[in-house]
Amino acid sequence: MNGEVNAIEAAGLTKRFGEKTVVDNVSLEVKQGEIVGFLGPNGSGKTTTIRMLTGLLTPDSGTGSCLGFDIVREADQIKRNIGYMTQRFSFYEDLSIRENLEFVARLYNLKPMKDYVDRTLERLGLLSRQKQLAGQLSGGWKQRLALAACIMHEPRLLMLDEPTAGVDPQARREFWDQIHQLADEGLTVLVSTHYMDEAERCHRIVYISYGKVVARGTVEEVIASSGLTTWVIRGVANGALADELRRQPGVEQVAQFGTTLHVVGSDAVALRAAVDRYASRPGLEIAPGETSLEDVFIRLMSQHGEARS
């Protein structure tokens, strides 16, 4: 069976807080060795889903397993075998990097402790800072410490909850290099994020909105299945032009990037007609563009947001 069994399997996970259904019938499958991006706007239920998968929250209904362990009945085994990086930095700020790792190593009963800690410090480039107090570290280094702490016990599955929030681009890139290296070694990773460039570094993505999965697949699949068309207008584009375009039939999104406008719509013919009206304007250059994941997500968000309200 092993090798075949999915690292994460969940069906119909539902969690309510009072009246509010935060996670609504979410199903998820993550194959071993995969990096799956878990995307969605703030408050869409990403953290709650991950907490249910790690055994930190009990689902109101639905079933799931991580590495073959049931998320309700075998939460203890899950805790021992996965690495979980919380959204908020949750190590002791009044302990040094090394002391924090030693604490974790003792909790997981890793022996010899010193070897585990040294190896992990070296692997994540923390050796020179090991005596620094965690509270004095910048965001990027804190995140590195957190990653170190959750991979030290050599888990087979990593769950990272918005690991790169508030971290500079350089540190983010290094972080993702680490994640890919770990995946190459056979680790399965479920990572939640709302950075689009990070989504594109995942093998597959699952998009959740208001507690429901609304899109899943590879980035290309998600973009293709959205049915969106994009035109790019270059030149003297400005806010006034963007407002004007938004009022045109067939135009659903207009995003301004410097002097460039991205015009997006789901009805290709109507959109074409709309942008063609501006083709004759002097100084404007109109060309077909590529629909980005961000365009897709903004559309998904507005669709499902409207359905709610």
Next chain:
Amino acid sequence: MSKMSGGSRIKAILIKEFIQLRRDRLTFGMMVGIPIMQLILFGFAINTDPKQLPTAIIAPNPSAYTRDILAGMRNSDYFRFEKDTVSEAEAEEGLKRGELSFVVTFPADFGRDLVRGQRPQVLIEADATDPSAASNAVGAFNRIVDDALRDDLVGPMAQEKRGQPAVDVVVHRLYNPEGITRYNIVPGLLGVILTMTMTLMTAISLTREAERGTMENLLAMPVKPVEVMIGKIAPYIGIGFVQVTIILLAAHFVFGVPMMGSFAALFVGLAAFIATNLALGYTFSTIARSQMQAMQMTFFFFLPSILLSGFMFPFLGMPEWARWLGSVLPLTHFLRIVRGTLLKGSDMWDILPNLWPILLIFTIVSTIALLRYRKTLD
């Protein structure tokens, strides 16, 4: 900047404070409800002129005169007879354990000697560890005896009313014959200081994890609730004994408090008491949602501990319901252990009746803590 805008800034902060206070129901309740509760509770419970103190009588051969004196004692309201007559050994043990405040001994030939005008002795032994608790009753005893016998001493015995009293009342103030208050207060302070510091130390232990966000991580790692509890309590047992050492050294060298009893018994009592207070604080921290709430809980536990335990006011002088409440507090039992071992020379056997309630409280409190400790974030 004008004066007007200064006023508006004050108003801004004032309104914000009111909104926050209104949202924090527990704090608001504690600031309004608890003072009222405490006023009623302590107002009725505390009595600096304690009445109804438990008394045992040793009267091998009770006569009509004995009964008259006993009736007088009962009417005075100072004495409550636990048992009609007891053996000397039982009486001594009762005093030592703090179950009795007084033992009154009538000699076997009391009635006969009285009739013969031989001025028989009546011995009243008082537990004087708390000098203020005993003094009023002892002071009243002479007058009670005189009044009780006045009507009996008629006819040929009437002459005895003149001159010297018919009965020679002998008072023994046990354990603290000079009535030195600090002999009572300093050992009590040991318990009070431990109650405050130990409870507070652990009360913030889990709420601090929750407030700093480290709780989620702790829950996500393979550690059992009981392991967290023991790990968090154990270091403070050591700190508690450092405090104990300092206080006992000061008690001996600065305050001259006698140390009569078994140190082993005191050590066992201390270990149980410290662990119980730590477990109690830990339980507070499983209930409170913030460090602030945990500290408020500690404070509202501390107040009855001082007032109802017998530290400030005589325990046996309180009404029965208040003594029941006091018996729930570990300090009440510990005070008897520490006063017993230091002042009364108690040994391991003597402290048992006060040790088991502490251990019982420890068990109950720890169970609550482990049940309250949530393994999930639900």
